[in-house]
Amino acid sequence: MSATTGQPPRPTADAAQGSVAWWVGLVFLLLLGALHWVSQPVPLPGVYRIAHAQASLPLDPHVPPRAIALPHVLDDESPAWRERVDYQLEWPEGLAYASPEGTRLALLLPRVGTRFRVLLNGHEVFQFGWYAPRDRTVLAASQPHLVALPSALLASDARDNVLRVEVQGRFLERSGLSAVQLGDHDALMQRHRVLMLWQSTGSWIMAALSFFVGGLALFLWRALRERLFILIALAALAHAMRTVLLAVVEPPLSHEMVFFWHRVMFAAFVGFFILTVEHLFGHRLRWVRVGAWLAIAATPLWIIWALWTQDYDYVRLWAGALTVFAALALLAGVVDVARRRAYDDNQRLVTLAALFTLATGVRDFLVVQLNFPGDGDLRWMSVGGAALILTMGWVLVERATAWARTVHRLNETLSQTVSVRENELRAAFMQLQAAERQRAVEAERQRLMRDMHDGLGSQLVQTLNLVRNPSAQLDREALASMLRQALDELRLTLDSFEPMEGDLPAILGTLRRRLAPALEGVGIELRWEVQEVAPLEQLDARGVLHLFRCLQEIFANVVKHAKARRITVSTWQRDDQVILSIEDDGVGLPPPEVRNSTGRGLRNVLTRAAKIGASVRFYDAHPGTGIEFAFAVHARPAEVDTDWLQPSA
């Protein structure tokens, strides 16, 4: 895709897009018709076209004046004329007036230069750059000139008027004089305005347009790095530069530099445009690419050579070669695409625009250089260039939006993929959660089963056996007490399920409620010295049951062996430890020979204490014995814990 070839996917050409090309083609045809109609030579009322003059060379006095036809170009004389030419214009037969007074005449010079002045009856009435320093570049031919003829200087008889146009020429600049128009001032002023619009204002607009399209393409290229964009940018910018060089009357460069850059820019424009078209047509014609780069690279050398030899034929040759190459390249591209039937809308449009531009160029060449019929002062090429640049702008926008659409589509695909993945993940997570829940439920079930089996179950079995035994005398009291114990056992197990959140005093209080009646029954007083302490994470349902079993064991021990009257239960906090101590006021630690019988139960206590992360210490309480559990406040319960399944002693 675009990542590998640098091209975005082509927008799919549908029927609607295809018809755009036909419409544009129609517009181009209409435009050609309109241009033809506009630039038909229309005789102006009261205006005479002067197409002949007497040319003399003031710097070469022994060359006699000569009749020449206008337009006259100094470079075309052989050997070429240089420096200065004076043209004496013939006063048209029909242009007469009754009296000079009130007669408003003017002279329109569509193309004259490089510098000139106009003299009427020996008086200078207009000059352009005539007196400017020699090293200054003045290109009067860049725009048309309107010269008003002061009525005071007119001869009383129109035929006596002498009208001279003196020209300073430069090599290779196509200096000279084109056919002029003489006559009614107002009509000529209108005409002058039209010419200004076509030649000067039109050029500036086109230059601005080209700069804009070129700049835009450059920015797009900077962002997207697509080859097409830089080609369009270079072509448009070269075209803009060339147009500016054509339109500026007094460029701040020497004549040679203006000449050089003008041609180099033109070659760059043509070359990059051909490269653009070639790229657009599938980047398949290697010879076209090589030719285009060659044209761009060779033009500077060729133009330097032309400047060196000062022979305009070299420039003609260059221009002709460039035109032929452009036409061939375009044709080759069109044929190639047509053969592959891979025409898309952009290619049709560019082909049409290029053909249109070519047509305008050929027309200008025929009319201006070869004197074909038509108004040579209205150059079609400027309209053609504008159409070409606009078409390139269109292609640019098409490509850029194709990129945007691609990115948009990619984003959509991406977000779809992401959401699919997200759902998958969520489903997997839910499955995992369900499995985890299942596992937890299973573990709880097992715990409960073991507990019921070892505690409640065995108790009930004992009771049942007692009731069934026919030989034993049924002691109702003993029976009730056993059932009651069973119920308490069950309640204790259920208590461990209550949400106690590691609140040690509440856990002890709950235990107290279950065990206190039994202790009181055997005459042991319970002293409660419990204080609020930090919650203990390790005392979850499992931990609570471990603790219950530990305390049951300890209390049972006290009842059996200690001969105590009082048990004191206390809690407090010491640094980051929570302490639980159980003290009795009995006979103290049992002598070694008795320890074995209590040993099993106490070992059980130690094991269970380890499971809930408590360290246990036995101490002499004077009198009696104390057991101290120390819980670390932020301790985690042991990861693997199966010992709670063991029954209490």
Next chain:
Amino acid sequence: MSDITRIYLIEDDRTILRFVESALRQRPQWRLVGYSDTFAHAEMMAPRSLADVFLVDLGLPDGRGEDILRLLAEVKPEAELLVFTVFGDESRLIRALQMGATGYVLKGCTEDELIAAIEQIREGGAPISPLLARMLLKQFRAIDSDATATKGPAPVLSERETDVLRLVAQGYVNKEIAQRLGIGVATVSTHIKNLYRKLAVRTRVQVVRAAQARGLL
């Protein structure tokens, strides 16, 4: 307090009925004035009885004991509502208390213990466990933040009630609490009973608010 105590039993287990009848023989002036063994019967009859103490089993065959509690708490605000429970598990008890129960008795207790429980509640006392106290503390703390959030009047704990609850939660029994706080044992009981009433009131307030919020009222 009048010596005559009228008791109404809502319980589907016949052995419990016999157990209660047997226990009541110890107090000739006490009467079992009513007995329902289904939810439907209790719903119909219990509100019309003149009983002072209702013994309510939570696990009726055709309905939830909690609903009976709520009904009775509304129509008989002066009556004592004792929950009859096998395990005395706090999670279930606190729901019953929220519905209006004022105490509970463990099934499987002796006749003396039943009589003592009824006497205790008639004298203004109330049974409580450390875990229940812990839950109550939490509940009322939630009310506190609730009330500030909704700006509505809601029953709150007095300082003394909080002290009592805290000590109960630490496992102290009423006698020890009375000693520690320098008050009578009866006063401790009264505090606890008041707590139950507050909890039920608060629950009712909450229910009304929730209904209002849903546009039902």
